Amino acid sequence: MSFTVKARCKFGEIVHRRGTAEAALRKAKELSRSQCYDIHIVTPEGRDYDSSEFGDLPRTPLAVRVAQKGHTYP
Template sequence: MSFTVKGMCRHGELAHRRKTAEAALTKARELAKIGCYDVHIITPEGRDYASSEFGDLPRSAVAWRPIQKTNTHP
């Protein structure tokens, strides 16, 4: 299962594969930050999310789990 992140830049189309929705979203934001446009995330099922729809991208339950802080110093 992999997500495809596509974007257009001045050199042509870029395509990257990521294993999770969170990683795909991070890569999509990186592409937009460096000036790419028409950025899309395509899910393993084939659903195509444009940058305006990234908020609707399904994420795993792990991504929403609160982080527990532990004291590693004695």
């Protein structure tokens, strides 16, 4: 599962891929702080969220995020 973060900056279009919605949001915020604009997150299903819709982005459940990192419970 891969989320795509797209943005524009003074160098042109930038594209990053992240494994979770949370990681995609962190990258989008980082790009925003670095003066990028027209920032979008595209979900694995193809839904395109612009910066005004980031609050609507479906989040990864905690149990799935922990499993993706390879943590095990005692």
